[in-house]
Amino acid sequence: MNSIATTSSTRTTALAEQVIANLGLLLVGIYMGGVVCFVLAPSVTHLDAHAYISFWQAENHDYGRVMPILLLTCLATVVASAAMGARHGRRVWIFELGAATLIGAAILVTVTRMEPLNHQANSWDPDNPPADWETIRSHWLAWHDLRTAFAVAAFTSLLIARTALDTPRRIR
Numbered sequence: 001m002n003s004i005a006t007t008s009s010t011r012t013t014a015l016a017e018q019v020i021a022n023l024g025l026l027l028v029g030i031y032m033g034g035v036v037c038f039v040l041a042p043s044v045t046h047l048d049a050h051a052y053i054s055f056w057q058a059e060n061h062d063y064g065r066v067m068p069i070l071l072l073t074c075l076a077t078v079v080a081s082a083a084m085g086a087r088h089g090r091r092v093w094i095f096e097l098g099a100a101t102l103i104g105a106a107i108l109v110t111v112t113r114m115e116p117l118n119h120q121a122n123s124w125d126p127d128n129p130p131a132d133w134e135t136i137r138s139h140w141l142a143w144h145d146l147r148t149a150f151a152v153a154a155f156t157s158l159l160i161a162r163t164a165l166d167t168p169r170r171i172r
Contacts, residue, residue, distance in 0.1 A: 052137065067110070079100045095161035103150070
């Protein structure tokens with residue numbers, strides 16, 4: 001009877017690990033898609049001041065509500081997956097820990113570099129933009145490119161970790 005309970009517990013733990021790992025991969029993929037999409041839409045950088053500021057303020061309103069929840073949930077699930085992944089071998093653990101670190105770096109860039117610029121842009125009047133609005137936009141775009149690189153690298157790292165889980169143990 002005791003071995004049945006142990007087997008059931010082991011299966012439940014394995015299922016929980018799979019759900020958390022796949023949820024982390026899904027959430028990081030959603031985040032990555034959102035930030036990559038902006039990089040793939042360079043036409044936004046060709047808008048005049050009024051159109052760009054109006055667009056930026058609308059985006060900041062939506063993203064400001066969604067991104068903190070998404071990023072923190074990404075970080076929590078990937079950290080949990082890394083903690084559980086340690087028992088699956090060093091390679092899985094390293095790639096999951098790497099992904100968590102990269103998501104942490106994206107959060108750091110967002111909070112310390114991009115959010116101050118977002119708050120500044122939210123105060124602008126689209127009909128009377130500041131003289132340096134294009135410079136500020138360029139700084140924001142450069143930080144966004146770095147954040148996007150972190151997101152792509154984190155997603156790639158999680159894909160490698162998932163692949164390593166499906167690889168026979170002797171190869172890991």
